[in-house]
Amino acid sequence: MSEFDEAERRIWAGRAEAFRDGFAKLCAHTAPALLDAAGAGPGTRLLDVGTGSGTVAVAACARGARVTAVDAEPGMVALARRAAPEADVHVAVLPNLPFGPGTFDAVVANFVVNHTGRPAATVAALRDATRPGGRVAATIWCSPVGVGHELLDRAVDEAGVERPADLPWLDPADDFPRTAEGFAALFKDVGLDRVSCEPLAWDHVAGPEEWWGGAASGVGLIGQTIGRQDPAIIERIKVAYDRLVAEYAGADGQLVLRYHALLASGRVASGSNGSTGMGS
Numbered sequence: 001m002s003e004f005d006e007a008e009r010r011i012w013a014g015r016a017e018a019f020r021d022g023f024a025k026l027c028a029h030t031a032p033a034l035l036d037a038a039g040a041g042p043g044t045r046l047l048d049v050g051t052g053s054g055t056v057a058v059a060a061c062a063r064g065a066r067v068t069a070v071d072a073e074p075g076m077v078a079l080a081r082r083a084a085p086e087a088d089v090h091v092a093v094l095p096n097l098p099f100g101p102g103t104f105d106a107v108v109a110n111f112v113v114n115h116t117g118r119p120a121a122t123v124a125a126l127r128d129a130t131r132p133g134g135r136v137a138a139t140i141w142c143s144p145v146g147v148g149h150e151l152l153d154r155a156v157d158e159a160g161v162e163r164p165a166d167l168p169w170l171d172p173a174d175d176f177p178r179t180a181e182g183f184a185a186l187f188k189d190v191g192l193d194r195v196s197c198e199p200l201a202w203d204h205v206a207g208p209e210e211w212w213g214g215a216a217s218g219v220g221l222i223g224q225t226i227g228r229q230d231p232a233i234i235e236r237i238k239v240a241y242d243r244l245v246a247e248y249a250g251a252d253g254q255l256v257l258r259y260h261a262l263l264a265s266g267r268v269a270s271g272s273n274g275s276t277g278m279g280s
């Protein structure tokens with residue numbers, strides 16, 4: 001496992017509930033477009049990788065899909081099982097998936113490829129699990145990610161707090177441009193065809209304390225930056241946050257946070273056996 005993947009395991013460990021109650025609501029906005037891109041409908045054999053607390057699995061079940069879901073974090077698996085009792089949910093760590101080649105009609109990954117140390121191997125693993133003619137679809141954040149993160153970053157900067165030196169950074173050899181072209185290339189390079197990549201944008205509405213709570217609980221890189229500080233420093237960041245928050249609030253005091261993501265999808269070429277062994 002790469003250093004990046006080891007750091008990811010530490011970041012998610014024990015944070016399933018905190019994710020569900022905070023940033024999962026932000027990630028949920030892209031679920032309908034992701035499932036549309038995967039062609040998910042009644043009877044689709046669908047795999048949701050990095051299911052987290054199960055948002056996409058629940059939405060796929062509601063469409064009548066036959067859903068399998070995996071996540072590396074056992075706490076997430078427990079929550080997803082509870083949220084989507086019809087789904088078959090397991091622990092599995094990408095890029096190693098415990099399924100034979102071509103098991104699924106569609107494989108989806110909502111904000112997961114960007115959490116793996118070898119993104120190309122991850123997309124190859126998604127392709128391998130998909131039958132010829134089936135679809136792979138995934139979302140990632142793009143830059144700038146969104147104003148909710150800008151707000152938290154500004155609060156950290158105003159409080160004069162340095163980012164921890166040991167936050168995970170991808171090996172440049174494994175990284176890819178976080179652009180529509182860069183994400184699409186990841187799909188094309190593993191042999192997927194009919195690849196497309198589109199930008200998505202939406203307003204995420206959250207209460208100021210709810211938004212702060214998600215970050216302060218240590219979820220994600222910004223959460224690690226805030227949540228790992230001493231209580232006195234966290235309080236200093238919070239004071240700065242409370243001062244800045246008015247700039248982002250609507251008339252009702254709720255935060256209206258513009259976010260941006262990329263949605264890529266592709267098809268496993270007919271006649272392919274769905275596996276080159278790269279991801280499995």
Ligand SMILES: C[S@@+](CC[C@H](N)C(=O)[O-])C[C@H]1O[C@@H](n2cnc3c(N)ncnc32)[C@H](O)[C@@H]1O
Binds near residue numbers: 051070076
């Ligand atoms: C940002 S969350 C997204 C969760 C979910 N897809 C959603 O939209 O709410 C990323 C998820 O990917 C999982 N994850 C990260 N790296 C993983 C890996 N290598 N294999 C499987 N799951 C992974 C994390 O445990 C976490 O649940």
